[in-house]
Amino acid sequence: MNERTCDLVVIGAGPGGYVAAARGARLGLRTVLVEKDERLGGTCLLRGCIPTKALLQSARTWELCRKGAKTFGVEVPAAAFDWGRIQKRKEAVVRKGALGVAALLDGAGVEVVRGRGRLDGPGRVIVERPGEPASCLLAPKIVVATGSAASAVPGVQPDGERILTSDHLLEIPAVPPSLIVLGAGAVGVEFADVAAAFGAEVTLVEMLPRVLPLEDADCSREIEQALARRKIGVFCGHRAVRVARAGDLVEVELKDLATGAAVMRSATHLLLAVGRRPVTEGLGLAEAGAVVDRRGFVQTDAFQQTAAPGVYAIGDVTLAPQLAHTASAQALVAAGHAAGLAVTPVDLDLIPSCTYCSPEVASVGLTEEEARARGHEVRVGRFPMAALGKASILNELHGFVKVVAEEAGDRVLGVHMVGPHATDLIAAAVTALGFGGGLATWSRVVHPHPTLSEGLQEALLDVQGMSAHG
Numbered sequence: 001m002n003e004r005t006c007d008l009v010v011i012g013a014g015p016g017g018y019v020a021a022a023r024g025a026r027l028g029l030r031t032v033l034v035e036k037d038e039r040l041g042g043t044c045l046l047r048g049c050i051p052t053k054a055l056l057q058s059a060r061t062w063e064l065c066r067k068g069a070k071t072f073g074v075e076v077p078a079a080a081f082d083w084g085r086i087q088k089r090k091e092a093v094v095r096k097g098a099l100g101v102a103a104l105l106d107g108a109g110v111e112v113v114r115g116r117g118r119l120d121g122p123g124r125v126i127v128e129r130p131g132e133p134a135s136c137l138l139a140p141k142i143v144v145a146t147g148s149a150a151s152a153v154p155g156v157q158p159d160g161e162r163i164l165t166s167d168h169l170l171e172i173p174a175v176p177p178s179l180i181v182l183g184a185g186a187v188g189v190e191f192a193d194v195a196a197a198f199g200a201e202v203t204l205v206e207m208l209p210r211v212l213p214l215e216d217a218d219c220s221r222e223i224e225q226a227l228a229r230r231k232i233g234v235f236c237g238h239r240a241v242r243v244a245r246a247g248d249l250v251e252v253e254l255k256d257l258a259t260g261a262a263v264m265r266s267a268t269h270l271l272l273a274v275g276r277r278p279v280t281e282g283l284g285l286a287e288a289g290a291v292v293d294r295r296g297f298v299q300t301d302a303f304q305q306t307a308a309p310g311v312y313a314i315g316d317v318t319l320a321p322q323l324a325h326t327a328s329a330q331a332l333v334a335a336g337h338a339a340g341l342a343v344t345p346v347d348l349d350l351i352p353s354c355t356y357c358s359p360e361v362a363s364v365g366l367t368e369e370e371a372r373a374r375g376h377e378v379r380v381g382r383f384p385m386a387a388l389g390k391a392s393i394l395n396e397l398h399g400f401v402k403v404v405a406e407e408a409g410d411r412v413l414g415v416h417m418v419g420p421h422a423t424d425l426i427a428a429a430v431t432a433l434g435f436g437g438g439l440a441t442w443s444r445v446v447h448p449h450p451t452l453s454e455g456l457q458e459a460l461l462d463v464q465g466m467s468a469h470g
Contacts, residue, residue, distance in 0.1 A: 001133070001134055001135060001136050002133070002135045002136065003135070003136040003137075003138060004135075004136075004137065004138065005137075005138045005139065006029075006030040006031065006032045006111075006137060006138070006139050007024070007029035007030040007031065007139060007140065007141065008021075008024040008025075008029040008030070008031045008032070008139055008141045008142070008143065008335070008338055009031075009032050009033075009034065009117070009125045009137045009139040009141075009142045009143070010024070010031065010032070010033045010034065010142075010143045010145060011034045011117040011118075011125065011142070011143070011144050011145060011146055011283070012034075012035065012042065012117075012144070012145035012146040012147055012315075013033055013035035013037070013040040013041065013042055013101070013105075013112070013145075014041065014042020014043060014044055014045070014145060014147045014315065014324070014327060015041075015042060015044050015045070015315070015324040015325070015327045015328045015331075016042075016143075016145035016147070016314040016315035016316075016324075016327030016328060016330060016331045017033060017035070017042065017143070017145035017146075017147075017314075017315075017327075017331070018033065018040060018041070018042075018101050018104065018105060019327075019328045019331035019332065019335075020143045020145060020312075020314060020331035020332075020334055020335045021033040021105060021108070021110045021143075021335075022104055022105055022108040022110060023331065023332055023335035023336065024110075024141075024143075024335040024338060024339060025105075025108040025109045025110045026108050026109075027335065027336070027339040027341070028339065029141070029335075029338065029339055031108075031109070031110045031111070032110070032111045032112075032113055032137055032139070033105060033110050033111070033112050033113065034113050034114075034115060034116075034117035034125065034127055034137070035112060035113075035114060035115075036114070036115060036116045036117075038114070039098040040098055040101040040102050040105070040112070041094075041097055041098045041101045042147050043147050043148065043149075043316075044324040045094060045097045045098060045101065046094060046098065047166070047167050047170060048166070048324075049324055050093060050094055050097055051090045051091075051093070051094050051170050052166075052170070052187075052190055052191070052194075052356070053356055054089060054090040054093045054094075055086065055090055055170075055194045056190060056193065056194055056356050056357075056358075058081070058086045058089065058090075059193065059194050059197035059198065059358075060197075060358065062079075062081045062197060062198065063197055063358075065079040066079050068395065071395050072395070081198060083173075083174055083175055083198070084173075087171075087173075090170075113127055113135075113137075114129060115127040115128055115129035115132075115135075116128050116129070117137075117283075118282060118283050118284045119142065119144075119283060119284035119285060119287070119288045119308070119311065120136065120284060121284075121287070121288055122288060122289070122308060122309045122310060122311070123138055123139060123140055123142070123309075123310060124136055124137070124138060125137040125139065125142060139310075140310050141310050141312070141338040142310060142311045142312065143304075143311075143312045143313075143314060143331070143334050143335070143338070144280075144283065144285065144298065144306075144311065144312065144313045144314070144317060145313075145314050145315050145317070145327065145331070146278075146279045146280065146283065146317055147278075147279055147315060147316045147317070147327075148276035148277055148278050148279055148316035148317070148322055149276060149277055149279050150165040150166060150167070150272065150273075150275075150276055150277075151272075151274050151275040151276055151277045152272075152277075153182060153240070153243075153272050153274055155243070156240070156243045156270075156272065158272060159245075162245060162248075162249075162250050162268065162269055162270065163243070163245075163250060163269075163270045163272070164269060164270065164271050164272065165271075165272055166187055166191065166271070166273060169191055169269075169271055172269075175195065175198040175199060175200055176195060176200050176267070176268050176269040177200060177201065177267075177268045178200055178201040178202070178203075178266075178267035178268045178269070179191075179192070179195045179200045179201070179202050179203070179267055179268070179269045179270070179271060180202075180203045180205065180250065180252050180265055180266075180267040180269070180270045180271070181202065181203065181204050181205065181270075181271045181273055182205050182240055182252075182270065182271065182272050182273060182274055183205070183206065183272070183273035183274040183275065184204045184205070184206035184208075184211040184212065184213075184234070184236070185206075185212065185213070185214070185273065185275065186212065186353075186354075186355040186356075187273045188204060188206075188271070188273035189204070189211060189212060189223065189227075189355055189357045190355065190356055190357055191271055191273060192204050192227070192232055192357075193230075193357040193358055196230050196231070196232050197230075197358075201231075201267070202232045202233065203232070203233040203234075203235065203265055203267065204227065204232060204233065204234045204235070205235045205238050205239075205240060205252075205254060205265075206234075206235070206236045206237075206238070207237070207238065207239050207257065208236065208237070209236055209237050210224065210236050211223055211224055211227070211234060211236060212355060212361060214353065215353065215355070215361055215363055215367065215416065216363060216367040216368055216369070216402065216404075216414070216416040217367070217368070217369060218368070218382075218400070218402055218416065219361050219363065219402075219416050219417075219418050222359070222361075222398070222399060222400065222418045223355075223357065223359075223361060223418065224236075225398075226357070226358065226359060226398060233265075235254055235263065235265075237256060237257050237258055238254040238255060238256055238257065238263065239254065239255050239257055240252050240253070240254055240255075241253050241254070241255045241262075243270065246266070248268060249266045249267065249268060250266065250267055250268070250269065250270040251264065251265075251266045252264070252265050252266065252267075252270065276316065276322055277295065277296060278295070278296040278297050278298070278316055278317040278318075279296075279316075279317065280292060280296045280297075280298060280317050281296060285298060285306070285308065285311070285313075288308040288311060289306075289307050289308035289309065289311075290306035290307050290308040290311060290313070291306065291307050296317070297317065297318060297319050298313040298317050298318055299318075299319070300312070300313050300314075300318055302345035303333055303334070303337045303343065303345060304318070304330050304333050304334040304337065305334075305337070312334040312337070312338065314327055314330035314331050314333075314334050315327030315330060315331075318330070320346070320348055320351070321348065321351050321353070323351060323353070325351070325352070326346070326348075326351050329346045329351075330346055333345060333346055347434075349365060349366070350364060350365070350430060350433055350434055351364070352364040352426050352427070352429075352430050354422075354423040354426065355423075356423060359385075359396065359398050359399045359418050359419045359420060359422065360417075360418070360419065360420065360421065360422040360423045361417070361418050361422060361423075362416075362417045362422040362423045362425065362426035363414065363415065363416040363417065363426065364414065364415055364426055364429050364430045364433060365404070365412070365413055365414030365415060365429075365433055366404060366413045366414040367404070367414060367416065368380060368402075368404050368414070370414075371404050371413045371414065376406060376407075376413060377406065377407035377408065378404055378405065378406065378407055378413065379405055379406070379407050379463055380402060380403065380404055380405075380463065381402070381403040381405070381459045381460060381461070381462035381463030381464070381467070382400055382401070382402045382403075382459055382462060383400060383401050383455050383458035383459040383462055383467065383469075384399070384400045385397060385398065385399040385400060385401075385418075385419040385420070385452070385455060386398070387458075387469055388450070388451075388452060388454055388455055389449070389450035390450040390451050390452050390454070391419070391420065391452065391455075393450065394420055396419065396420040398418070398419065399417070399418035399419025399420070399422065400417070400418055400419065400455070400459075401415070401416070401417050401419070401425075401455040401456050401458070401459040402415070402416040402417070402459060403415055403416075403456075403459045403460055403462070403463050404416070405439055405463045409438075410438030410439045410440055411438055411439075412432070412433060412437075412438065412439060412442065412460075415429035415433070415456070415459075417429075417455070417456075419452065419455070420452060421452055425452055425453055425455075425456065428453060428456060429456060439460060439463060439464055442460045443457075443460050443461055443464065443466070445457070
C-alpha cells in the first residue's frame, strides 16, 4: 500500500471540513483533504442549505409576482413559473459555490484527495476509491468532518419516486400535486413552504406538540398561524404508524398521541424530514479510541479533541447543533488547536438558529421556556413587526421580536425573531450576546430609521418598560 506523510488530514469537505483544511494550511500545516464526492462543499452546499434557499427565493419571487405585486402598483400579466428553469438556477448557484470552495482550497495550498477516508489506528487514514488500490496517509493530526445523512423512519423505505428524502425532493422534475411532510423542524417547514408556494396541497406532521419544536413557543405559534394562512395542514402531536403505496398515492395513517385516534391522509408524495444522523459508521473511530455513542455521535472536549490521540471531530458528527455555521466555527477551533495555537472553544449557547420559511424565524440564546427551566426569573420584551415603518413599506407585517432577560439583572438570555429578513437581523443579537453587553448597553445603541432592526431596539426597550412605540 502506498504511504505518504503530512501534518493534517481532514476527512470530509463540508462547511466544517473545508474550513478546517484551509485554516490548517494557512497556519503552515501540510494539509490533505479527503472527500468521497466529486464536488466539494458537503451536504450544506450540494444537497442542503444552499439549494433549498435557492428554491425558497424562487418561491418568494413567484408569490410576489402572483399575489403581491399589485400592492406596490405593479402589474405582472400572465405570470407563470417554469420549474425546469427554477431547478437550473438552483444548480447554477450550487455549481458556483462548489467551484468557489475548490478555488479556496487551492489558494490555501490544500491537497484534495478523492475517495472514502477511514481511520486505521492513531495517525493513519486509509483512502479507498472504487477500482483503485487503497492508499494510506500518515499524519499526527486528523479531523473527522463527515457530516450527517437523513434519518430513517422505521418501516418506511424511501423509493425516490413517491416516498422521498430531502435529496430526492431537491431534484424532483415537477412540483408534486400534493405532499405529506413527516417532521416539522426547519427542513420540513422549509420544504412545505416551497411546495405550497408552487401550488402543492401540503400536510405537515410532527410528533411533538408544535412546529419548529426547538424554537421559542411564541415563534412556533406565529409560524403555525402563517402555515394556516397558506392552507398548509398541520398535525402536531401525531405519529405516522403506517405508510403504504396505493397506485399513484401514498397513504399515511397517523395516530394522535394524546387520544390514540387514527387519522388517514394521502398524497402523491411523502417527504421524510425527521432529522439527521451522523455519518460515522465504518470510519474506525471507536477502534482508534474515540468514544462514539449508540446513535453514532462522537464525544469531544471543548477543543474538538476526541479520546483518540490526535483525532478531532467537528460538525454534525458531534453532539453540537447540526448547523453549517456550527461546523465552521468548530473547524477553526480544531485547526488552530492542531497547529498549537491558543484557541477559544465555541460557545454553543451562542449558536444562532434560522429557518427560512415565510415569515423567517431566527433565534439565539435561551428560549423563555429554557430560561425558566434553568431556574432563571425572567422578564420578556416584545415588539410587533406590524408597528415598524419598514415592515409597512415591504408589506410584510407578520411577526415580532422577543427578548428574554433576567428579572433582577441586566443580562439578556435570548433573542427570538419572526418576520422579514429575521435570519439576517439575528446577527446583531448574536454579536451583542457574544460581547456580553447587557440591557443598558444594548439600549444605548441607535438603530437607523426606517429599518427592520428597530424591532430589536424596541423589544430591548420594552423589557425595561421604556419602549416609545410599544
